[in-house]
Amino acid sequence: MKIKACIFDLDGVIVDTAKFHFKAWKQLADELQIPFNEHDNEQLKGVSRTTSLEIILQKGTKKYSDDEKLLMAKKKNECYLEYCATIDAGDILPGIKLFLDELKEKKILVGLGSASKNALLILNKLNLTSYFDAIVDGNKITEAKPNPQVFLKAAEELNVLPHEAVVIEDAEAGVEAAVKGGFFSIGIGDPKILAKANVVFSSTAYLNLVVLNRL
Ligand code: BG6
Ligand code: MG
Secondary structure, eight states: OOOOEEEEOSBTTTBOTHHHHHHHHHHHHHHTTOOOOHHHHGGGTTSOHHHHHHHHHHTSSOOOOHHHHHHHHHHHHHHHHHHHTTOOGGGBOTTHHHHHHHHHHTTOEEEEEOOOTTHHHHHHHTTOGGGOSEEEOTTTOSSOTTSTHHHHHHHHHHTOOGGGEEEEESSHHHHHHHHHHTOEEEEESOTTTTTTSSEEESSGGGOOHHHHHHO
């Protein structure tokens, strides 16, 4: 496979912010007395903030108005950003920086395909923004993963076709989006959860060009 571009998910692939999303949602769920654990959280990975809130509220019995939901999502985001306050380049997941350097050296384009509206803020904190030839985040899309829109838009901005690009994802919904879009997908995490991916690695530490060229 001749790869022209690599499109990265952000949360859980470049940095372990997935744990902060979980902690912030958990705090809200506890306040609402809705049972919510790490297993439930898998459903929230890769999906938008509003959809995540809906998934949590469905686990409870009470109905809330749109204004109440807006406030809840705002509160969750404030809590999430507090957790993210201390993030810096030291929090980049294993192997990611080296892999990005390799991609740049070989002139393989680098894209971001994230549902997060905080993506740019996080990339800036990690000092990684300049690596990206295209950044498509939650502010630029109307359809959340598993819809492939975010990756198709990134491919379009990079001027490559889906079959010329690899998507790297840690979420079930994200892998599904990549598959639907016609991308080669690399899952990071549990092969049972990411069963639809073309290949799954247990850690980002295994990402490198030698491995990629063998796929
Ligand atoms: C995704 C995360 O990257 O972004 C989800 O996997 C999160 O857990 C979503 O809900 C939206 O993020 P944000 O930062 O816009 O609330
Ligand atoms: Mg993710």
